[in-house]
Amino acid sequence: MLQNYKNVELVKPGGLDLKDRLVGVQRVTKVTKGGRAFGFSAIVVVGDENGVVGQGLGKSKEVAEAISKAVEDAKKNLVRIPIAKGTVPHEQKGKFGGARVFLKPASEGTGVIAGGAVRSVLEAVGVHNVLSKSQGSSNPHNVVKATFDALLQLRNASTVAQQRGISLDKVFNG
Numbered sequence: 001m002l003q004n005y006k007n008v009e010l011v012k013p014g015g016l017d018l019k020d021r022l023v024g025v026q027r028v029t030k031v032t033k034g035g036r037a038f039g040f041s042a043i044v045v046v047g048d049e050n051g052v053v054g055q056g057l058g059k060s061k062e063v064a065e066a067i068s069k070a071v072e073d074a075k076k077n078l079v080r081i082p083i084a085k086g087t088v089p090h091e092q093k094g095k096f097g098g099a100r101v102f103l104k105p106a107s108e109g110t111g112v113i114a115g116g117a118v119r120s121v122l123e124a125v126g127v128h129n130v131l132s133k134s135q136g137s138s139n140p141h142n143v144v145k146a147t148f149d150a151l152l153q154l155r156n157a158s159t160v161a162q163q164r165g166i167s168l169d170k171v172f173n174g
Helices: 063-075 116-125 140-152 157-164 168-173
Strands: 019-032 035-047 052-060 092-096 099-105 130-136
Touching: 019 063, 019 116, 019 140, 035 063, 035 116, 035 140, 052 063, 052 116, 052 140, 092 140, 099 140, 116 130, 116 140
Parallel strands: none
Antiparallel strands: 019 035, 035 052, 092 099, 099 130
């Protein structure tokens, strides 16, 4: 999933104080000739609340094991997200499957205006003020991935200046 994005900085989990947030647990059923086999699928977001975040999926016959597998998977997929003054640097849309997520920077004191899955991801990243709208599918798996799509497309001003080969002043006064 990450190979589609430019300037994605993968982060190693060592030395980071990561907090995990459970986004959702689903009971899944496999119908066999011997009856129904129940299992669980868990989606988890981990982050240090300072720009590093990852998401993971775990599946197992037990809820606790599915959650721990999801946390391990999330730690393998950590990325650094640019944050500007506690909010996102600019407006951004993300999509995955049928889910659409829109993120908009907000002024100090606004808080995280977001629903379930989007809120979990944004709080794990460390965004404190943001406006968001989730449209389309409300499937938590796709909403989390759509939020990641939006976050991975974010660029801060210094990155933009470097990519364009101009000074930081010209980015703003261009």
